[in-house]
Structure formats: C-alpha cells, structure tokens
Amino acid sequence: MLLRRKHARDAGEIGRDMTLRADAARDAGQWQTAALLYSEAARLLPNSANLRIQAGHMFKESGIHEEAEAHYKAAAAMAPHDADLALQIGHFYKSSGRPALAAEAYGRALTLKPKWDEARNELAALGASGWRAVRERHAPTSLASDVPLLELVPRPHEDLLVDHQEGVEMRRLGRRERTRWGIETTLRGVEAIRGFCISLRPVTEVQLYLNGQLIHRGMVKGGYLLKHERSDLGPRKYVFNIWYDFSSYVPGWHDIEVRLMDGRSRPLSHHTRIVIDEPLSERAHAASDGVVEVAVGDDRTIEQQIRSRRSMVREGRRAMFATPPQTILVQRADQLGDVVVSVPAMRRLRALFPEARIVGLVSSANRDLVETLELFDECLPIDFPDDLWERRRVMGIEAQRTLQRQLAAYNFDMAIDFSENASSRPLLLLSAAPVLVGFRSDRVPSLTIEIEGNTHDRWDGHEIVPHTNKLLGLVEWLGAMARSETNIVRRKNLSRERLAAFNLLETERFVVLHDGARLKFSRWPHYLRLAEQILAKTDVRVVMLTDDPVDQSSLPESLLASGRFELIDRRLPFDDFDALLSFASVFVGNDSGPKHIASLRGTQVVSIHMARNNWNEWGQENGGLIVSRRVPCTGCLVWHDPEECGKDFACITDIAPEEVARAVYRLL
Structure with a gap:
C-alpha cells in the first residue's frame, strides 16, 4: 500500500514537473517540444482537461492536426459544458479547413453561452464565406435549372x-x-x-x-x-x-x-x-462567290469591273459530289485499338459508297489485322511513329515525298482521317484529294467536311460514349453532307379554290413575287421593274406580296393599267398565303422563309441571294434557280450593323431585273 502511494506521488510530481517544462517551452515558442511535454503530462495526470487542451494547442501550432484533434476531443469529453473549449475547438477546425466541424463547434459554444457575440460572429463569418450546413442544401434532381436563366433575361439599357x-x-x-x-x-x-x-x-x-x-x-x-x-x-x-x-x-x-x-x-x-x-481561279472554284477574277489590262477600276459583271444563276438542286467518289483514302495510322474501334465506321463507309475503291493507309504494325478485316480494296502500310521527345507523330521530308508519290497514283476523290487526334491530319494533304474529311482541328484549317462531335460528363468534361460511336458519327455526318434527296411536302387539304380571293382562276398560271425579308437590307429593290418585264414578255399573271403598305398611286403606270397584276400589301391568313406559294408556277423571293416554304411545296423558285452568307448553304434545295453575285467580301455575315457593308450591298442591288426575269422565263 505504501509503495502504491509513493508511486502515485511520484507520477503526480513528475506530471507537474513536465507541465512546468511544457509551459516554458510554450513561452519560448518551441511548439513541438511543448506538445510532447503536455501530452506526457496529460498521460501522467489523466483527469486534467486543461493539459489536454494545452497539448491540443501545441500540436495545432506544430501542424500535427491529427494529434491536436485527439487531445481536443479528449478534453471535450472531460468538460462537455465548457463554452470556451467549444469555441477553441471551432477555431481549430476552421484553421484546419473543415468548416462543417467548425460550425458544429461554434454552434455548441453558442448553445452553452447563448448571448456570446464571439461565437455568433464566427458562425456569421462562415456563412459570409459561402459555406452552408448540409441540412440547408437542396440536392438537384436534374440538370434543369429551377431558377431563371439569367443569360436570357433582358439587361437594363444602361448596362x-x-x-x-x-x-x-x-x-x-x-x-x-x-x-x-x-x-x-x-x-x-x-x-x-x-x-x-x-x-x-x-x-x-x-x-x-x-x-x-x-x-x-x-x-x-x-x-x-x-x-x-x-x-x-x-x-x-x-x-x-x-x-x-x-x-x-x-x-x-x-x-x-x-x-x-x-x-x-x-x-x-x-x-x-x-x-x-x-x-485562285473562278473555274476551279465555280461554287464560290468569293473567288473573283478581274481582267488584266482593263482600264476600269476593280470595283467597276466587278459591279458590271453578270450575276451568277445556278441550279437549286445541288450536291456535295456531282458523282459519287470513285476512290477514297481512309487514314488510320495509329494504334491497334484505334483500328478495332473503327471497324463499324469503316463498314458504314463501305455501305455509303459501295462502288468506290477504298484504300487504307495504316501503320505497318497493324497491317496484318487490317487485312483480316477485309474492309479495304488495298492496304498501304506506313511508318508514322509517335516521337516521345516531340510528343507527337512525325514523318521525315523524304518519307513524306515518297508517300505523296504513292498516293498520287490513285487520284483520290476523297480522303478521310479517322483519328480524332490531330497528329495525322496533315497527312490528308499528301493525298491531293479535292475533298478532305475528318474531326475538326486548327492544324488543318482546309478540311472540306469536318465534325466536332463530343459528349461530356457533367463533372470531368470527358466523353461518355464509346469512341466507336464518335467514328460512326463522323461517317454518318459525311453521309448527311453527301445527300441530295428532295424535300417536298404538299398539302392534300389545300385547294386551288382559295385562289379566287385573289382574282385568280383555278387553271390560271401565275408568278408570285415576294419582296420581304426579316433583314431589310437583304431585300432586292427591283421587284416592280421585274413585274413589268414579266407582264411584258409572258401571258402569266403576277401576284406581288409586300411586307409594307404601298401607295397605289406610286406604282408604275404599266402595272396600274395591267389586268394581270395583283398587289397584296397586307398580312394574309396562313392557308391563303400557303395556297399562293403552293400553286404558283414560279415563286421569286429573297433569302427568306417564304422562299423555303414555296420550295417545300414543290414550286419552282427563283431566289435572289445576297452574299452575306453562301448561296449553297441557304439557297432552296428542291429545284429552281438561285441568282447571286461574285464579290470578294462574300461571307460578311453583316446583321446588326448594316452600315459595316461599305459597298451599299452591291451583292444584291447590282442583280439586274433582266437577269432575274430570264431565270423566271427558264422555269415557266
């Protein structure tokens, strides 16, 4: 019994001595030494919450957060009603980057001492930083937003x-x-x-x-x-x-x-x-209105030469390929797995162009596999290594020249790169094919057909479908670009009897002129002169639809005197409007919606197309004729700021009424 008491007195004395040494180390800024001494003192004096707190403080200052947390928790178990301890634990968790536990500790301090401003201010500071408790959060049920889409809300004019x-x-x-x-x-x-x-x-x-x-x-x-x-x-x-x-x-x-x-x-x-x-030559780029040639030795200015030229008149029916490609190069000059995931896309390519000779350009290591797949009529192996130093695939100049000579013998109509990685995209240029196809890349800005088809994981932004699907998407996109089917939808419930409201007999031929367009500067200004010429040279009636009210007295005398001219300057019920477009012998209009409706109904259309965008993109597709002009500023996309044209929209105002009239005569 005496030995046990002696031992207890010794442990207590040692613990108190260590506490004094720990205090001295703390005061000297020796945090880790103080932490170890307080920790040992707390072991010897297990009922002292204060020693646990001091050990926690010193371990926190030393950056040893796990030990600090253990001592703070032990102290809290000994003194569960100590508001100041709860506050100190909150500080510890805040400095450790654990706001949820900090808020819990500050909340406990405020519960123990309800009017304590310091604890209340700490909680408020956490809220001001944007943190909120789990119970306050609302788990989203879908990607749809349940708040207004701010990017769609009109902004104040001042902003x-x-x-x-x-x-x-x-x-x-x-x-x-x-x-x-x-x-x-x-x-x-x-x-x-x-x-x-x-x-x-x-x-x-x-x-x-x-x-x-x-x-x-x-x-x-x-x-x-x-x-x-x-x-x-x-x-x-x-x-x-x-x-x-x-x-x-x-x-x-x-x-x-x-x-x-x-x-x-x-x-x-x-x-x-x-x-x-x-x-560039106009002949080699017949479909591009932006390629313009002027005569050498002509004394007139370039502008005079361009503006005095005849307009272009082209068929509405058109296709990417005048005839299907006869020889196609397919590039897959990378890894084994890349070839495997390309198989469905290669099969689909064969289905789209069954008569074409398809040649595969593949890495030498994959030649044996490719030949077993029986996808190509011929296989050309190449060495196109991935250079670890340059971190890309490379090919020396002599190897490029050799490959170029090999490919020239095939006279390719089209070349396709199946690699999404841009390293092999420049190889397409060695094929000399007029049509180049692949995934979009700034490294080859001259692709004819390109796709940028991606799917995205909401969080990491990476793909969420197999790569096979993307390659199939490339080939399906090519197929869509190559299509040339008509798109005619006629109404069975629309009768020619509706034409009587416009003084038109059911058997009478008539031409509809529509001078409207959403963009006022894209409206051709010569419709009245066109109407005069059609009436003078044909026996058809002319119905002119205009978006703006017209003073009848301002019309040319020849139109006022003609019994075959009808002017409509009011908004019509859709069925009446549709009947005029559907049963017209020819519809003439600007690049606007009514032109497309008339074409959809199977009516022959003459569209007058300004050069702000390409005629072959927005011209009607089912037939008729498209009138446009070659100007070097084609593709300006002028819209909200029409003053930026700088040429008074010569691309449409210079189209002569006689040129449009001749197009109408061709279709009548």
Missing part, C-alpha cells in the same frame, strides 16, 4: 452602354490557310479588306500600304453613331471596304497597313504581317 475608344477594327483581312510559309493569314488575288475605325475626328480617307508603299487610297463611309455609346458627344464610326487585286505581288511574307486619315492627317492604323499567295 449595355460603353465608352468607345479610338482605334481600327478589322472585319476581314485574309483567311487562315496552309501555305509554303506555314498556316498563316493569307491574301490571294482579288480580296476585300474591310472594317471600321472609331474616331473623335471626322475621318476622310482610307489608305492601304504594302511593305511601306502606298497601294490604294479611297473614301470611307460615315461617321455613323456608335450603338451603345454612352456619350452623345462620343466618337463616330467610319467604314471601309477595299477591293484590291494582289495577283501582281510576289508570293511570300509582306507587311500590310490600313491607315485612316482625318482632316489633319492624324492617322489611326492597323498593321500586321500577312502572306500573299497565288490567286
């Missing part, structure tokens, strides 16, 4: 106002192309250089410099009020659209500068480096 700064904004200056000098901004032949400048002073002239030499000077249009400009006294917009022929310049790198001059010759300019390459 759209800006203070415009002076400068030059280019809307068009060449295009990115693969050239002998790399993938660079390139100019070829007749080009449009268009844009605008923002200036506080009136701008009087635009100048174009090449390698420091002045090569063009001309007028600007403006100054237009800037939309969304905050100040009524702010700068104005001055627009330029330069048509210039670069055919005479040496191919290669050049410095180009656009200068905008005010009355005091204070320039605003845009300067950059571009590549000039050989011009």
Whole structure:
C-alpha cells in the first residue's frame, strides 16, 4: 500500500514537473517540444482537461492536426459544458479547413453561452464565406435549372452602354490557310479588306500600304453613331471596304497597313504581317462567290469591273459530289485499338459508297489485322511513329515525298482521317484529294467536311460514349453532307379554290413575287421593274406580296393599267398565303422563309441571294434557280450593323431585273 502511494506521488510530481517544462517551452515558442511535454503530462495526470487542451494547442501550432484533434476531443469529453473549449475547438477546425466541424463547434459554444457575440460572429463569418450546413442544401434532381436563366433575361439599357475608344477594327483581312510559309493569314488575288475605325475626328480617307508603299487610297463611309455609346458627344464610326487585286505581288511574307486619315492627317492604323499567295481561279472554284477574277489590262477600276459583271444563276438542286467518289483514302495510322474501334465506321463507309475503291493507309504494325478485316480494296502500310521527345507523330521530308508519290497514283476523290487526334491530319494533304474529311482541328484549317462531335460528363468534361460511336458519327455526318434527296411536302387539304380571293382562276398560271425579308437590307429593290418585264414578255399573271403598305398611286403606270397584276400589301391568313406559294408556277423571293416554304411545296423558285452568307448553304434545295453575285467580301455575315457593308450591298442591288426575269422565263 505504501509503495502504491509513493508511486502515485511520484507520477503526480513528475506530471507537474513536465507541465512546468511544457509551459516554458510554450513561452519560448518551441511548439513541438511543448506538445510532447503536455501530452506526457496529460498521460501522467489523466483527469486534467486543461493539459489536454494545452497539448491540443501545441500540436495545432506544430501542424500535427491529427494529434491536436485527439487531445481536443479528449478534453471535450472531460468538460462537455465548457463554452470556451467549444469555441477553441471551432477555431481549430476552421484553421484546419473543415468548416462543417467548425460550425458544429461554434454552434455548441453558442448553445452553452447563448448571448456570446464571439461565437455568433464566427458562425456569421462562415456563412459570409459561402459555406452552408448540409441540412440547408437542396440536392438537384436534374440538370434543369429551377431558377431563371439569367443569360436570357433582358439587361437594363444602361448596362449595355460603353465608352468607345479610338482605334481600327478589322472585319476581314485574309483567311487562315496552309501555305509554303506555314498556316498563316493569307491574301490571294482579288480580296476585300474591310472594317471600321472609331474616331473623335471626322475621318476622310482610307489608305492601304504594302511593305511601306502606298497601294490604294479611297473614301470611307460615315461617321455613323456608335450603338451603345454612352456619350452623345462620343466618337463616330467610319467604314471601309477595299477591293484590291494582289495577283501582281510576289508570293511570300509582306507587311500590310490600313491607315485612316482625318482632316489633319492624324492617322489611326492597323498593321500586321500577312502572306500573299497565288490567286485562285473562278473555274476551279465555280461554287464560290468569293473567288473573283478581274481582267488584266482593263482600264476600269476593280470595283467597276466587278459591279458590271453578270450575276451568277445556278441550279437549286445541288450536291456535295456531282458523282459519287470513285476512290477514297481512309487514314488510320495509329494504334491497334484505334483500328478495332473503327471497324463499324469503316463498314458504314463501305455501305455509303459501295462502288468506290477504298484504300487504307495504316501503320505497318497493324497491317496484318487490317487485312483480316477485309474492309479495304488495298492496304498501304506506313511508318508514322509517335516521337516521345516531340510528343507527337512525325514523318521525315523524304518519307513524306515518297508517300505523296504513292498516293498520287490513285487520284483520290476523297480522303478521310479517322483519328480524332490531330497528329495525322496533315497527312490528308499528301493525298491531293479535292475533298478532305475528318474531326475538326486548327492544324488543318482546309478540311472540306469536318465534325466536332463530343459528349461530356457533367463533372470531368470527358466523353461518355464509346469512341466507336464518335467514328460512326463522323461517317454518318459525311453521309448527311453527301445527300441530295428532295424535300417536298404538299398539302392534300389545300385547294386551288382559295385562289379566287385573289382574282385568280383555278387553271390560271401565275408568278408570285415576294419582296420581304426579316433583314431589310437583304431585300432586292427591283421587284416592280421585274413585274413589268414579266407582264411584258409572258401571258402569266403576277401576284406581288409586300411586307409594307404601298401607295397605289406610286406604282408604275404599266402595272396600274395591267389586268394581270395583283398587289397584296397586307398580312394574309396562313392557308391563303400557303395556297399562293403552293400553286404558283414560279415563286421569286429573297433569302427568306417564304422562299423555303414555296420550295417545300414543290414550286419552282427563283431566289435572289445576297452574299452575306453562301448561296449553297441557304439557297432552296428542291429545284429552281438561285441568282447571286461574285464579290470578294462574300461571307460578311453583316446583321446588326448594316452600315459595316461599305459597298451599299452591291451583292444584291447590282442583280439586274433582266437577269432575274430570264431565270423566271427558264422555269415557266
């Protein structure tokens, strides 16, 4: 008994001595030493909550959070009603990056001491940081939002106002192309250089410099009020659209500068480096209105030459391929697994083009597998290694030349790269095929048909379907692009009797002219002259639909006197409107919805197409004729800011009534 008491006295004395040593280490900033001493003292004096707290503090300061947490929990078990201890534990969890446990501890401190501002402020600070308790969260049941979609909500007018700064904004200056000098901004032949400048002073002239030499000077249009400009006294917009022929310049790198001059010759300019390459021919790019040639030795200006040319008249029925491809190259020059997942897509390609000769370009290591699949008429193995140093697949210059000679013998009509990785995409160019197909990549900006088909896991952004499906998607996309079926849907419940309301007999032939379009600047301005010519040269009736009220007295005398002209300047019930479009012998309209409805009903359509987008994209598909003009600024996509055209929409206003009339006569 005496020995046990002696031992207890010794343990207590040792514990108290360690506590004193721990206090000294703490005061000296020796956190880890103090932590170990407090921990040992707490073992010797197991009923001391304070020693557990001090050990927790010191382990926390030492960054040993697991030990600190163990001591804090032990202290809390000994002193469950200690509000200050609960607060200290909250501080520990907050500094450890565990806000949920910190909030729980602060909440316990506030429960033990309800009016304690310090605990209440700590909880408020957690809430202000954006944290919330699990019980306050609402688990989403779907991807749909249950709150307003803010990106669709109209913004206050004031939020759209800006203070415009002076400068030059280019809307068009060449295009990115693969050239002998790399993938660079390139100019070829007749080009449009268009844009605008923002200036506080009136701008009087635009100048174009090449390698420091002045090569063009001309007028600007403006100054237009800037939309969304905050100040009524702010700068104005001055627009330029330069048509210039670069055919005479040496191919290669050049410095180009656009200068905008005010009355005091204070320039605003845009300067950059571009590549000039050989011009393209209209014959080789018959479907492109943006490729324009001008005559050598013609004394007229480029603009005079272009604007005096005849318009283009093309068939509405069209297809990507005039005839199905006869020879097709398929690239799969990568790994074994890549070949395997491509099998369904390759089979589908064969089904789409059953008569074509399909040649596979595959890595040498995969040749044996490919030949067992019997997918290709011929297999060409190549070495296209993945270079670990460059982290991409590479092929030396001599190997490229050898492959180019091999591929030239096949005279490919189309080449397809089945790899989603862009490393092999440049190989398509060695095939010299006129149609290149593959997944979209900036490394080959000249693909004819490309797809960017992806699926996304909501959280990590990676794919959620097998790669096989994506390859099938590429081939199905190719098939969709190659389709040329008509799309005619006639109404069985629509009767010609409705035409009587417009003074038309059921057996009478008539032409409908529709002068409307959502974009007012895309409306051809010569419909009345066209009506006069059709009435003069044919025996058909002419029904003109217009979006705007018309003063009858302003019409030409020949139309007022004609018994075969009907003007409708009011909104019609849809069935009446549909009847006019469905039973017309010919419909003439702008690039707008009614043109497409008439084509859908099987009516012969003459569409008058401006060059803001391509005629072969938005022209009607079921037949008829499409009238457009070749201009170098084709594809401008002008919409909200029509003043940026800079050429008064010559691409549509220069289409002559006689040209449209001849197209109508062809279809009657």
